[in-house]
Amino acid sequence: MSRNLPIRTYVDCTLNSRDEVFSFIADLVSEKPTDVNQVIKQLEQREELGSTMIAEHVLLPHIESPYARQSEIIFIRLAEPIRNWDETTKDIQLLIVISLLENESVQLKKDIARFTRTLADEEFVQRLITMSEQDILRTVNQN
Numbered sequence: 001m002s003r004n005l006p007i008r009t010y011v012d013c014t015l016n017s018r019d020e021v022f023s024f025i026a027d028l029v030s031e032k033p034t035d036v037n038q039v040i041k042q043l044e045q046r047e048e049l050g051s052t053m054i055a056e057h058v059l060l061p062h063i064e065s066p067y068a069r070q071s072e073i074i075f076i077r078l079a080e081p082i083r084n085w086d087e088t089t090k091d092i093q094l095l096i097v098i099s100l101l102e103n104e105s106v107q108l109k110k111d112i113a114r115f116t117r118t119l120a121d122e123e124f125v126q127r128l129i130t131m132s133e134q135d136i137l138r139t140v141n142q143n
Contacts, residue, residue: 005111006072007140009133012079018047018086021076021095025061028074029099035067042067053089054096055125057081060116062098071104073097073115075136077129094129115140 008028015021026039042063046052054060074097082092096119098112118140119125128136 005108005115005141006070007075007137008072009075009077009136011077011133013076014079015076015082016080017082021082022061024076025074025095025097025099029065029068029072029097031067031069038067039063039065047086051089054119055122057091057093057129058125059085059089059092059095060098060119061095062100064100064102064104066102068099068101071100071108071112073112073140074099075128075133096128 013024015024022040022043023036025043026036030036030039042065043061046061046063052059052061074095076095076097078093078095084090085092098116100109100112128139131139
């Protein structure tokens with residue numbers, strides 16, 4: 001069943017640290033340039049709650065924010081792995097970012113939740129690391 005989730009993909013991104021990734025994400029999702037620092041702060045606060053690692057080499061940073069431009073899923077595949085994300089998280093190759101508006105519709109939240117359940121399949125997640133942009137879009141909206 002196709003859901004046509006709001007998805008963006010970025011491949012071969014040259015980002016070398018958690019800080020660079022968070023800045024990149026904040027630039028992508030922020031409603032206004034003045035909101036970027038607030039989004040970075042939210043991402044950092046989420047990380048403080050616990051690891052967002054969902055599989056080897058894959059993180060799922062996520063926020064629900066009044067500063068987001070829209071609710072969406074963003075795939076960021078790195079050109080080179082981030083060797084040291086933090087003291088325990090190593091060799092990150094793919095980030096699957098979920099950015100939700102604070103007052104998003106129940107239906108879109110359900111659709112995104114349905115997508116996140118597909119991430120329980122480790123083989124599927126590992127395939128996402130090497131899929132083309134077109135294959136990611138097609139696969140996510142078909143699952």
